[in-house]
Structure formats: C-alpha cells, structure tokens
Amino acid sequence: MLKKITPLILTYNEAPNIERTLQRLIWANKIIVIDSYSTDATLEILYSYPQIEVFQKKFDSFASQCNYGLGKISSEWVLSLDADYILTDELIDEINALQAETDINSYSVRFKYCVFGKPLRGTLLPPRKVLYKPEKAIYQDDGHAHRVVVEGNSTILSAYIHHDDRKPLSRWLWAQERYTLLEVKKILETPVTELSLGDRIRKQKILAPLIILIYCLILKGGILDGWHGCYYAFQRVLVEIMLAIRLIEAEKLE
Structure with a gap:
C-alpha cells in the first residue's frame, strides 16, 4: 500500500520540525510540499531529500493551500500531514498492510500530543482524516x-x-494571535444554534479557561505526565484566555 501513497505537507518556517517528519517518510517515492515562502532553513532541508517536490504559493488559507497541493498529487492515495506530525512505526506498518482495493475512501488517525518529545496521556486533538483518495x-x-x-x-x-511541535514560544504566540482572531470571527458570525458545545462555552468567556484547565489536568490525566502535562494545560488555558479577551474586545467595539 505504501507505494500507492504520496505524502502532502504544508510548510512555513518549519526548520525546527520538518527533518523529524521527513525521516519517517523515507518509504515514499515522492513527497509533495507546498511552501509559503519560508525564510529559515526549511527549504534547505527539503531540497536535501531527492524525492521531494517543492511548490511555493503565497499563503491565503489552509484550505486553499491544501487544495492546491491536491492538484499536484498523481498517486491513488494521499497522506496529508502537518510539518510537525511524526508517523509511528505502528502506523506505518498498519498503513502498509491495508488493502489498496477497497470501498473505503478515507482513513482517520488519532493523535498523541508531545511536549518536548514526550507523548502525553491525553490531548484535545480529535482524530483527523489524513489518508484518502485525492479525487x-x-x-x-x-x-x-x-x-x-x-x-x-x-x-x-x-x-x-x-504531534510534536518544537518551534519556539514566540512563534507559537504569533500563531495563536492569528488563530484567535479567526476563531472570534467564526464564533460571532455563526448562529448560536449552529455552534458546537465547546464554542458556546467559549462565547461565555469566563468558563472556558477554567474548564480547559480541569479537563487537561484531571479528565485527560495531564497531572500524571508531570511538568509536561502542566505545560500543555497552561498552553491551552492561555489560548482560551486570549480568545476570551478577543471576544470581549470585539463585542465592545461593535
């Protein structure tokens, strides 16, 4: 099955991550990378792998970048990955054992979130469809x-x-700044009846950070992961606080 798959990766200044991701893809005959004009060592790392084809496209949205990438896939299957996704040996073996001729068009995979390389017991990341027929x-x-x-x-x-992101805190904060703005727009412009339970709680502002702290540390067992689990919980609480502040700001400026 592996010979019928082309990995697809989006990159932008992923030098701290991309090497570890690529090392788990040495089985691929071709890897398609859509790069948003990286300015760090990302391109240098990518070009060191002869099976990689790099296409550069100015970033406008994740969906647009991915759909552009799908247009570059000629294989029967595509494995869509973020630049900080590390395939486990067990997953590679499981994918290789799949029957290529099947009525299944897509496969979802679950995640283990890592903090400085250590997989945590629990995560907020839901399963994601990563292996599918591009057409x-x-x-x-x-x-x-x-x-x-x-x-x-x-x-x-x-x-x-x-999921093992090792970019510095400054880059993480930069990303969260952008993400929270988009989430606020989504929450405020979507009718309440169409919002998920999580987004309805976020719209109340005060409860979400407290709920996330309890959920990550207690219900997901983060406290058993020591400082790695606490680090993850504090990250998620900070995001919810940033989102709550953005919601207050947006509502007051209406």
Missing part, C-alpha cells in the same frame, strides 16, 4: 483550522501520529 476530497476552512471532506466510506486506524 474524492476537498478542503474547507473552519475558523482558524481546516478540514477535508471526502466522499464515500471512511474508517479509523488503530495506531497514532505524534
């Missing part, structure tokens, strides 16, 4: 994130991807 798929923006819609049957694999 059946299209990406849509969803707040700060994006999701792929794939026609036909889907199932979930049993092994995990490690």
Whole structure:
C-alpha cells in the first residue's frame, strides 16, 4: 500500500520540525510540499531529500493551500500531514498492510500530543482524516483550522501520529494571535444554534479557561505526565484566555 501513497505537507518556517517528519517518510517515492515562502532553513532541508517536490504559493488559507497541493498529487492515495506530525512505526506498518482495493475512501488517525518529545496521556486533538483518495476530497476552512471532506466510506486506524511541535514560544504566540482572531470571527458570525458545545462555552468567556484547565489536568490525566502535562494545560488555558479577551474586545467595539 505504501507505494500507492504520496505524502502532502504544508510548510512555513518549519526548520525546527520538518527533518523529524521527513525521516519517517523515507518509504515514499515522492513527497509533495507546498511552501509559503519560508525564510529559515526549511527549504534547505527539503531540497536535501531527492524525492521531494517543492511548490511555493503565497499563503491565503489552509484550505486553499491544501487544495492546491491536491492538484499536484498523481498517486491513488494521499497522506496529508502537518510539518510537525511524526508517523509511528505502528502506523506505518498498519498503513502498509491495508488493502489498496477497497470501498473505503478515507482513513482517520488519532493523535498523541508531545511536549518536548514526550507523548502525553491525553490531548484535545480529535482524530483527523489524513489518508484518502485525492479525487474524492476537498478542503474547507473552519475558523482558524481546516478540514477535508471526502466522499464515500471512511474508517479509523488503530495506531497514532505524534504531534510534536518544537518551534519556539514566540512563534507559537504569533500563531495563536492569528488563530484567535479567526476563531472570534467564526464564533460571532455563526448562529448560536449552529455552534458546537465547546464554542458556546467559549462565547461565555469566563468558563472556558477554567474548564480547559480541569479537563487537561484531571479528565485527560495531564497531572500524571508531570511538568509536561502542566505545560500543555497552561498552553491551552492561555489560548482560551486570549480568545476570551478577543471576544470581549470585539463585542465592545461593535
């Protein structure tokens, strides 16, 4: 099955991450990378792998970048990855054992969030469709994130991807600044009846940070992961506080 798959990766200044991601993709005959004009060592790392084809496109949205990337895929299957997704040995073996001729058009994978390389017991990351037939798929923006819609049957694999982002805190804060603005727009412009339970709680502003702290440390077992679990919980609480402040600001400026 692996020979029928082309990995697709989006990059922008991913030098702290991309090497570890690529090392788990040495089985691929071709890797497509859509780069948003990186200014760090990302391109140098990418060009050191002969099977990688790099296409540069100015970033406008994640969905637009991904759909552009799908247009570069000629294989039967695409494996869509972020630049900080690390395939586990178990997942590679599971994918390789899949039957290429099947009525399944997409496979979802669960994640283990890593803090400085250590996988945590729990995460807020939901399963994501990462392996699918490109001609059946299209990406849509969803707040700060994006999701792929794939026609036909889907199932979930049993092994995990490690989400292991090692970019510095300053870059993380820069990203959250952008993400919270998009999330505020989504929350305020979507009718309440169409919002998820999580977004309804966020719209109340005060409760979300407290709920996330309890959820990450207690319900997801983060406290058992020591300082790694606390670090993750504090990250998520900070994001919710930033989002709450942005919501207050947006409502007062209306």
